[in-house]
Amino acid sequence: MNIQLCNKDNLERYGEIYANAFSGEPWNDNWKVEDAIIHVKELLESKHAYGLEYIIDGKIVGFVLGTSMLFHYGRTFEINDLAVDPQYQKNGIGKQLLEQIKNDVKEQGMTGIHLITSRDGMLPEFYQKHGFKKETEVILMGLDL
Numbered sequence: 001m002n003i004q005l006c007n008k009d010n011l012e013r014y015g016e017i018y019a020n021a022f023s024g025e026p027w028n029d030n031w032k033v034e035d036a037i038i039h040v041k042e043l044l045e046s047k048h049a050y051g052l053e054y055i056i057d058g059k060i061v062g063f064v065l066g067t068s069m070l071f072h073y074g075r076t077f078e079i080n081d082l083a084v085d086p087q088y089q090k091n092g093i094g095k096q097l098l099e100q101i102k103n104d105v106k107e108q109g110m111t112g113i114h115l116i117t118s119r120d121g122m123l124p125e126f127y128q129k130h131g132f133k134k135e136t137e138v139i140l141m142g143l144d145l
Contacts, residue, residue, distance in 0.1 A: 003100050006044060006051030006063055013060045014053075014083075019037040021083040026121035040065065043080055049129070050077070050108075052100055054093050061088040064097040067114075076113030077101075082115075098130050116140060 006014070020075035022029045022036075043049055043065050059085030062084035068077045079101065084093045105113060115132070117123045124134070 002055040003096065006053050006065060008041070008044055010053065010060055010063065011037050011041050011044070014063055014065075015062070017062065017085045018081065018083045020086050022085055022091075026118050026123060035074045038092070040081070043067065048100075052097055054097055056088070061085045064095055064101045065145050066101070066111060066113075068105070068108075075109065076112045076114060077105040077110045079113060079115040083084065094126070095130070098127075101131075 013032075015033050018036040018040055019031035019033045023031050044051065046067045049065065050068065050070040053061055054062040055061050064079060064082045064143075066077050066079040066081070068075050079098075082094055082097060084097075102113065111127075113132075114135075115127065117127060
């Protein structure tokens with residue numbers, strides 16, 4: 001087991017993990033691997049991107065990736081993606097990636113971490129176990145085009 005910085009050379013593997021993880025519960029999204037690769041590539045190419053990958057026996061089995069942004073109260077980090085290969089889920093990999101990214105961005109001087117997740121299912125409980133709380137002062141709004 002090893003956690004290290006994400007590397008653009010591993011985009012294809014990240015795309016596979018992402019497509020497989022988000023095509024299952026609780027999301028059930030219909031991700032194509034080639035689209036997931038583009039998604040992750042766009043995030044990694046962001047000027048303020050930061051991410052970690054989790055490796056077992058030389059194989060990447062999960063990653064966490066996000067970007068930071070400066071606000072009047074300080075720089076915050078937004079976790080855009082936390083994905084673990086379904087074959088390796090329920091082994092604490094997501095927990096370890098989350099704990100490491102929390103420590104890393106705190107060391108970098110971030111004032112907080114935000115993320116968007118499913119309202120239902122196991123994910124809110126997972127994040128709450130790790131110190132996240134539901135925001136009460138903001139709402140997510142969207143517009144279909």
